[in-house]
Amino acid sequence: MSNTQETHAGEHQAFIKSPKQLITVVVLAFVVPVLVIILLVTYVSRSTSTAPGSNALTLEAIDARIAPVAGFELIEVSRSKEPLTGDVVYKQVCAACHDAGVAGAPKLGDKGQWAERLAQGAQVLFESALKGKNTMPAKGGAAHLSDYEIERAVVYMANASGGNLEEPAPPAGEGEGEAAPAAAAPTAAPAAAPAATAAKTSEQPATAAAAPQKTAAAIQISPEAATIGKKIYDTACFACHATGVANAPKIGDKQAWAPYIATGMDTMLQVAITGKGAMPPRGTAMQASDQELRLAIEYMIKDAL
Numbered sequence: 001m002s003n004t005q006e007t008h009a010g011e012h013q014a015f016i017k018s019p020k021q022l023i024t025v026v027v028l029a030f031v032v033p034v035l036v037i038i039l040l041v042t043y044v045s046r047s048t049s050t051a052p053g054s055n056a057l058t059l060e061a062i063d064a065r066i067a068p069v070a071g072f073e074l075i076e077v078s079r080s081k082e083p084l085t086g087d088v089v090y091k092q093v094c095a096a097c098h099d100a101g102v103a104g105a106p107k108l109g110d111k112g113q114w115a116e117r118l119a120q121g122a123q124v125l126f127e128s129a130l131k132g133k134n135t136m137p138a139k140g141g142a143a144h145l146s147d148y149e150i151e152r153a154v155v156y157m158a159n160a161s162g163g164n165l166e167e168p169a170p171p172a173g174e175g176e177g178e179a180a181p182a183a184a185a186p187t188a189a190p191a192a193a194p195a196a197t198a199a200k201t202s203e204q205p206a207t208a209a210a211a212p213q214k215t216a217a218a219i220q221i222s223p224e225a226a227t228i229g230k231k232i233y234d235t236a237c238f239a240c241h242a243t244g245v246a247n248a249p250k251i252g253d254k255q256a257w258a259p260y261i262a263t264g265m266d267t268m269l270q271v272a273i274t275g276k277g278a279m280p281p282r283g284t285a286m287q288a289s290d291q292e293l294r295l296a297i298e299y300m301i302k303d304a305l
Contacts, residue, residue, distance in 0.1 A: 083170065084149045086156025093142040094153055103135045111162035118163045122155075126168075129154050137280035143246065146171070219265050221302045222295060229299030232292050236285035241300055246278035252303035261301060268301075269294050 016022050055061055090098070090108070097105040106113035117125060129150050132138040139150050151168040158165050222229075233241070233251070240248035249256035260268050272293050275281040282288060288296070 083146065083152070086152035086154075089142075089145060089149050089153035090156050093140045093145070094157065097136070097140075098157060105136065106157075106161070108157055109161050114158065114161035114163065118158060118161075118165075122158075122165045125154050125158060125165075126151050132275050132281065135280060135284075135286075137275055137278060139278075141246075141278045141280070143277040219261065219298075219301070219305060221298045221305075225295045225298035225302060228292055229295030229297075232285055232288050232296035233299050236283050236288070237296055237300065240279065240283075248279065249300075249304075251300045254304045257301050257304035261304065265294065265297070268297050272297060 016025060084092075095108075097103060098108050101107040101110075101113075106117060126147075128136075130139060130147055139145055142150070148168060148171050155163075155165045155167055238251075240246060241251050244250040244253075244256070249260060260271075269290065272279075273282060273290065275283075282293060283296075285293065285296070
């Protein structure tokens with residue numbers, strides 16, 4: 001009986017048997033978590049730090065990593081130079097997408113990707129490049145280039161990818177600089193015709209000048225333009241329309257918007273949907289509905305009416 005009692009009493013003995021053990025346990029309860037926290041902070045700080053001499057976190061390096069694949073460049077368009085060759089146009093405009101196959105663009109030299117396009121013929125390829133297709137804007141965004149130069153770039157890419165297209169014929173007037181003085185003489189004779197036309201124009205009714213004003217008055221600005229329209233503008237349109245990049249009419253600029261407003265809201269909306277010049281279809285706002293694009297246009301022109 002006594003052995004049973006001793007066994008039962010032993011089972012209930014405490015782990016801490018002395019004040020010294022109690023103090024040790026209390027100290028460890030504070031010290032151990034602190035050490036764990038210090039080790040974790042050290043590990044995290046070392047994982048985000050860079051090696052000595054590295055410039056990976058400099059502003060220049062960060063800008064290079066987050067830079068868009070393609071961009072634009074403001075250049076002097078009033079030039080009297082020889083037309084650019086296809087390879088030069090490719091390097092300046094097309095390489096940004098066609099080198100890496102960005103957004104489904106057929107890669108230069110990939111015969112498999114170009115086979116179906118080559119089967120459609122040169123004219124179809126030219127039309128796609130000149131007018132734009134899918135996410136590619138008209139002329140690849142290089143509105144300052146001539147159709148002839150763009151077609152030469154298409155031929156260059158196609159022939160480098162398994163095609164055998166002929167060089168497009170230069171437009172009339174290319175390489176005929178010597179004939180220009182001789183052609184100037186006949187133009188002197190009909191000089192009176194423009195003067196007569198100007199006289200007739202000055203006699204037109206005043207109602208013709210009032211037509212754009214009537215069109216502007218017919219455009220109604222929806223209340224949602226200040227919210228939904230502004231949101232679309234801030235996410236897609238501001239990059240060009242805030243500063244007038246590539247001749248885009250600046251927001252609120254009455255003079256710049258006047259010719260567009262004169263065409264009416266439906267025409268402006270159609271231009272926004274299909275793209276024009278350097279502006280890609282839908283101004284890159286591919287997820288926006290037609291109504292949301294209309295509201296974005298209303299937001300941009302509300303101060304220009």
